Amino acid sequence: xxxxxxxxxxxxxxxxxxxxxxxxxxxxxxxxxxxxxxxxxxxxxxxxxxxxxxxxxxxxxxxxxxxxxxxxxxxxxxxxxxxxxxxxxxxxxxxxxxxxxxxxxxxxxxxxxxxxxxxxxxxxxxxxxxxxxxxxxxxxxxxxxxxxxxxxxxxxxxxxxxxxxxxxxxxxxxxxxxxxxxxxxxxxxxxxxxxxxxxxxxxxxxxxxxxxxxxxxxxxxxxxxxxxxxxxxxxxxxxxxxxxxxxxxxxxxxxxxxxxxxxxxxxxxxxxxxxxxxxxxxxxxxxxxxxxxxxxxxxxxxxxxxxxxxxxxxxxxxxxxxxxxxxxxxxxxxxxxxxxxxxxxxxxxxxxxxxxxx
Numbered sequence: 001x002x003x004x005x006x007x008x009x010x011x012x013x014x015x016x017x018x019x020x021x022x023x024x025x026x027x028x029x030x031x032x033x034x035x036x037x038x039x040x041x042x043x044x045x046x047x048x049x050x051x052x053x054x055x056x057x058x059x060x061x062x063x064x065x066x067x068x069x070x071x072x073x074x075x076x077x078x079x080x081x082x083x084x085x086x087x088x089x090x091x092x093x094x095x096x097x098x099x100x101x102x103x104x105x106x107x108x109x110x111x112x113x114x115x116x117x118x119x120x121x122x123x124x125x126x127x128x129x130x131x132x133x134x135x136x137x138x139x140x141x142x143x144x145x146x147x148x149x150x151x152x153x154x155x156x157x158x159x160x161x162x163x164x165x166x167x168x169x170x171x172x173x174x175x176x177x178x179x180x181x182x183x184x185x186x187x188x189x190x191x192x193x194x195x196x197x198x199x200x201x202x203x204x205x206x207x208x209x210x211x212x213x214x215x216x217x218x219x220x221x222x223x224x225x226x227x228x229x230x231x232x233x234x235x236x237x238x239x240x241x242x243x244x245x246x247x248x249x250x251x252x253x254x255x256x257x258x259x260x261x262x263x264x265x266x267x268x269x270x271x272x273x274x275x276x277x278x279x280x281x282x283x284x285x286x287x288x289x290x291x292x293x294x295x296x297x298x299x300x301x302x303x304x305x306x307x308x309x310x311x312x313x314x315x316x317x318x319x320x321x322x323x324x325x326x327x328x329x330x331x332x333x334x335x336x337x338x339x340x341x342x343x344x345x346x347x348x349x350x351x352x353x354x355x356x357x358x
Contacts, residue, residue: 014055022046022058034067034080035060043067048078092116093130096123097138106139132306137277196237199245199253200226203260205347208323209233210253211242216270220256220323222343236321260324263291263355267325275319278309282316289330291355296334318342324351 013019021029029046036043037053043061044050061067064080074081082088096112107115112135113123127135196218198211203222209229211219219236221229234242245253252269259267273280281304288303289295295303297317301310317328320342329348333339341348 012055013058013060016060018046018060019055019058022048023052025049033060033062034064036067036070036072041072042075043070043072043080044075045078045080048075048080050075050077089126090130092118092123093127096127096135097131100135100139101142106136106143109135128306129308132278132281132301132304132309132312141277194237194240195243196233196240197243197245197249198230198233199250200229201250201253201257203257205260205350208253208257208260210256212249212252213272215272217252217322217325218272218274219321220325221321222323222347256324260351261354263351266291269325271322271325273322273326275316278306278312279316279319282313283320283322283326283328286317286320286326286328286330289327291327291330294330294332294336294352297331297339298334300331314339327351330355 018029018033018035022035025047027047032046034043034045036059037057038059039053039057059070061070067080096116099112099115100107109120109124113120116123118126124135127133127138131138133141194213196211196213198209198219201208201210206222206224207226207229209219209221209223209226209232210217211221211233219233221232223229223232230242255269256267259265273283275283282300285300285303297313298307298310300313301307304313306312313331317331318340320326320328323329323343329341329351331339338345338348338352
């Protein structure tokens, strides 16, 4: 039998699925294909912001070499010869992060922008979009990590201060408690001499433990077994002095229990919030979600002006030590379904339902 040969049918450009991506200026298509326009004599990447061409004048190309072979010039707006803008920005931000980490002192925004060849305002914008932090916040978080590492390695407080890039001990001590959650000496000793008062109560959702430092409530833990909650607290503050609460403190615990049972009464407590700069931004956004409402992780990322940091937002929610006071239970997946919760998905569901009915 004679073999039948068929030729591939080439779709008109307007009917090619790739044209829809060009019309949408789809940045994810950059690097997958290119297109040229006969009337302007240029070739472009799919996300080119130029005025949309008539598809009758457009030719699609699988490779950059094919686009070049037309003899047209590269578009000056989308620069198809280089990296996609997103990848180029990521490389710029990564370079800036290394500069921050390698600098003995915190570099200024102008110096960083000049080093990576961008204007200060544009650099500030792409840095925050990529990392969820401003360059200054990133530098502060990096210095805080260096201080923690230094104190944990056994060097003196003074050495840790200067190794982290603080040019005076006075500037460091102004920020040390907020940075570490305690004095540097206490941090190096694993929280030694810090007094943590606590008490255990009972709610319809199970046991609850509330613990406070001198600054405010530092942990609210939920669980089935009161003994496990106390051990959890001991693990969090291995060298602190844990002090069983007196009657006055149990009144505070009763307020938290009351809020769990009846969310409409509200909960206004002094908190000792310990976390990175980014975590604290996320937790502040969670506290602004009204009771009875839920939002997605992506929406929280948008609210803190870090739309690409959805996964980092989820990690910050998981790191929350203050159940109900910082209401991470109000954050759900994009489709409204429930994701993980440090104190159990069933408790998360119950808390959400109670708030909706309140």
